[in-house]
Amino acid sequence: MDLVSLLRSTFGFSGFRENQEVVCRAVAEGRDVLLVMPTGAGKSLCYQLPAVARGGTALVVSPLIALMDDQAAKLYARGLKVARIHSGLPRDAAREACRAYLDGSLQFLFIAPERLRVPGFPEMLARRRPSLIAIDEAHCISGWGHDFRPDYRTLGDYLPLLRPAPIIALTATATPIVQKDIVAQLNLADPALYIHGFRRDNLAIEVVELSKPERAEFVAKFLDCAATRPAIVYAPSRKAADELALQLNGQFPAAAYHAGLEAGTRERVQRQFQAGQLEVVVATIAFGMGIDKANVRTILHAALPGSVEAYYQEIGRAGRDGLPSRAILLHSFADRRIHESFFERDYPAVDDLDRAARVLTADFQKPEVLCDHLTMGLEIFNKAVEKLCSQGAAQLDMDGNVRATGVSTWRHGYKTQLAHRRAQLEAIVEFAETPQCRMSALVRHFGDHAEASRPCGRCDFCAPHAAAAQRYAEPTPAEERDLSAILSTLKGNRAMAAGRLFTEAAVGKDRKYFDRLLDGLARAGLVTFASETWTNPLGREVTYKKVSLTHEGRELEMAEPLGVLLPEEREASAKSRRPRAEHRPTNGKGSDAAFTPLQAELESRLRKWRKAEADEAGKPAFFVFSDAILRALVEAAPRSIPELRTVRGIGPSKADRYGAAICALCRGQEPPALNGDGAF
Ligand code: ADP
Ligand code: ZN
16 A cells, blocks of 8 residues: 555645654554554544545544544545534534435544434444544543543444444543553554654753742743743742732733633733743643744743643643753642642542432432532532533533433542542652653653653753753762762662661761752662552551662772762752753853863864763763763863873773773874763
């Protein structure tokens, strides 16, 4: 099958985007597929092209009318034969669509999921089976997904009738647990899983622990540098958004955006930001859906978002033009507390739902009246009703009256929802608190394990020396001693609970200080963490952090500098500091590089070599040596190994491994071939 020429002739595209071809081929050949790619990656083509290639009619199930209309209009404009059936269209249109479907004159039939519940409709479809079935926004089928739709839940029941067509399920946001659920519920047969495209190479992610009162000042300082704008700041509440926007507006054009503003105001803010008249928008989660601005340089979260999925979507608005951009997340323990209280507020106990469900009848009634029968506040009652509705057990009419639907199986669904929400909170907290490559953690979260093993080289973990929000420094001699003490304590053990390590390493009483050192060791690749659970004698599950030495940590010679960088204390650094530009000057003309032209050239050669060496080993450049050492090397320009050994930060093992190359570069020669043994 010549998919490439079909791509050109039917869709007018000159070539496939990344991953599209392999997916199209699998679907065209009749395989079931689950496709998870971020918004904008080009998922639609992955069902549309195979549909045209296979001939016959493709059945597309889509949960949103607007989405369906948009897709159908685009296909129609390409000269394809398309029909839609959804509640927003006149009855005649549906009848006409069915007739065309049975005639075999359609290439695409779009339907809303609830349509399948209409008696006789699935049987009608089965009279002339589709050649392909696409399920868009497939995460809606899973109780684990955030947009759970009861009508999607029963989708799986009707599919056997429409087989043997291959099924392709598409979504942008499925985590591994949701992916599993989709496969199970749709009963996909030996599906090919494609989970791609979540890595963003131009995005430097930084996570900074900062107390709430310090954040407004931090944001103002950070965005003061013009290179950090345009920017979107996500604030935790409408009030916070208003206040921060007002404050920033004195520095540059800034405005707030949230659901509490009038539609006209929101529309204006969006338009002005798009046009560049506003440089910063301080928004609650509502902002960003409609905007398509390519040059957003910074996304700053002034509080911990509610889930990794939401966080990923929000930072995805930075750097669409492909140029270097930053995402900075500010958080502290207090954020976690706030989310926990939201959780309590928004998710009533199962028991409350039970009581609310018991007073509902088959007739619509006023909530206030029903509530009187219960000793339950109206607010909790309404929340409980909302949850029952989302599980399909209750229904509201236009006036807000409520009735039971007769669905009694909501309990399992609601419990799943609770567990899911809890897991989401745990995941975002873990993301913020675990020192690890931030981009890899995100990619792994979405289930792309192959891609997750490659560090990004840009985030605060991979490249602490280049961090803009948090400055890192080499440890003091006292800290260096304590770091060594932690490593020696670990040497005798395979793995240790962090708490025990804290006690045994005895580096002081301050747990925060200890954690800072431990994170530094992790950042330097000397230790790693694993999350372990243990059931205590009371039957409670306890989760704790287990620490173990990495290969590098075990191999380290004690006399060698550790190559650890520690975050500078904020009090000392916040006042004197400006965010740095994305690229540090390497041409000698820049502000902080007072190099001669010759030195600048050597610096750039060393940098290039360091990058190649690090790439070869699949590690960030920092693992070869830090920028501080690089600078020291440029200044000393050692031409022999003994000279090299006098440079601060170069121990025997580094000298051994890289000495020949460094000295060659300093002599102005080509370095010998890469080490490439991957062992550092
Ligand atoms: P998704 O469904 O993943 O959010 P879409 O399918 O809507 O993304 O595609 C996003 C945009 O990319 C659309 O405007 C689409 O026309 C365009 N697009 C998709 N595939 C290609 C391609 N191979 N070449 C050029 N443009 C493409
Ligand atoms: Zn990284």
